[in-house]
Amino acid sequence: MVKAKHLIVAGVVLIAGIIAVFTFFQSEEAKVKKQFEFIAEKIEKEPNENSIIAAAKANRITELIIEPFKIIAPAYSLSRDISSGELSTFVLLKRSQYAEIFFEFYDFSIEFPEKDTARVNLTASMEGKLNPxxxxxxxxxxxxxxxxxxxxWRLKEIEIVEVLRK
Amino acid sequence: MKYNIKDFLFPKITKQYLFRILLVAIFTFLFFSFICLPFRIKGYSMEPTYMNGQLNLCFKLRYIFVKPERYNVVCIRLAGEKVILLKRVVALEGDVVEIKNGTLLVNEKKIDETYLRYSSDWNLSPRKVDKNNVYVIGDNRSVSIDVHKFGQTSINRIVGVPLW
Known part of the structure; x- marks a missing residue:
């Protein structure tokens, strides 16, 4: 008869194995999603964030892009390459306008058209409290x-889809 | 058969009971995923018709056989259905939309907008609604035209209508 002790040990080993599989053998989709979670985390802002943390966060975001990094926003007739320096300044400036930011990505649709390339369609949601x-x-x-x-996985291009075209 | 309150609150876990639970779970999942999508309104763009914080259900079968019509309030998806926009259809494909001093003109005629409560000073030059698109605007036009999200969108993005 199998002792209860053995069952418990088998259970613990099984759970540890599952955790190990998920940790060390992440699918490429999971890795891509994780990068977006990381970006969201760096965009988010807690009240009374000091300027050193703000600069570090902006810097971490720029580490996740590949230059030339292209940004396309048809609503603003914008389509151009921006450098990591420009992006860092932009992130710092935008974040400084807010006292608090909650940021999240939803509804991922991930495709891998060729090796080491991913195309992701998603919804970005931002809620913030302006300084006033x-x-x-x-x-x-x-x-x-x-x-x-x-x-x-690093960002090469972002296009802001115009869902409602004025 | 006689039931008491204890049997009702703490039923015996039988095969039939587990089967019923499974059926209810499957039905609930299918109903709230494919027929009525629950959502909470965040924002003020549809006030006073729909207020910030209200709960509602998006009825997804509304446009299976028919196309959206003018004055319908519709739910518009973005990349998926986690975030949807609630707007009112004001013009259909081929119509020309224009706003003059806050008055909405469709094909150069003022349309009846009884749902509006707040005045606006918006101005928008005439533009034609493309094929398979509708033109949507929120009911609250008291905010600046630059802030309010409105415009034409593909009817493929319309996932349904709010149930109430």
Whole structure:
């Protein structure tokens, strides 16, 4: 007869095995999603964030892009390459306008058209409190192109989809 | 058969009972995923018709056989259905939309908008609604035209209508 002790040990080993599989053998989709979670985390802002943390966060975001990094926003007639320096300044400037930011990505649709290239369609959601205290929320559908470099998925292009065209 | 409150609150876990639970779970999942999608309104763009914080259901079978019509309030998806926009259809494909000093003109005629409660000073030059598109605007036009999200969108993006 199998002792209860053995069953418990088998259960623990099984759970540890499942965790190990998920940790060490992540699918490429999971890795891409994780990068977006990381970006969202760096965009988010807690009240009274100091300037050193703000600069570090902006810097971490720019580490996740590949230059030339292209941004396309038809609603603003914008389509151009931006450098990591420009992006860092833009992120710092935008984040400084808010006292608090909640940021999340939803509804991922991920394709791998060729090796080390991913195309992601998703919804970005931002809720923030402006420095005067006004509450702001914004949603955008985005099409992103990512490339895998040194086992890390990095952003190559972002297009803000115009869902409602004025 | 006689039931008491204890049997009702703490039923015996039988095969039939587990089967019923499974059926209810499957039905609930299918109903709230494919027929009525629950959502909470966040924002003020449809006030006073729909207020910030209200709960509602998006009825997804509404446009299976018919196309959206003018004055319908519709749910518009973005990349998926986690975030949807609630707007009112004001013009259909081929129509020309224009706003003059807050008055909405469709094909150069003022349309009846009884749902509006707040005045606006919006101005928008005439533009034609493309094929398979509809033109949508929120009911609350008291905010700046630059802030309010409105415009034409593909009817393929319309996932349904709010149930109430």
């Amino acid at each position: 205290g006004e509450f702001v929320q914004d949603f955008h559908e985005m099409r992103c192109k990512l490339q895998k470099m040194e086992d890390t």
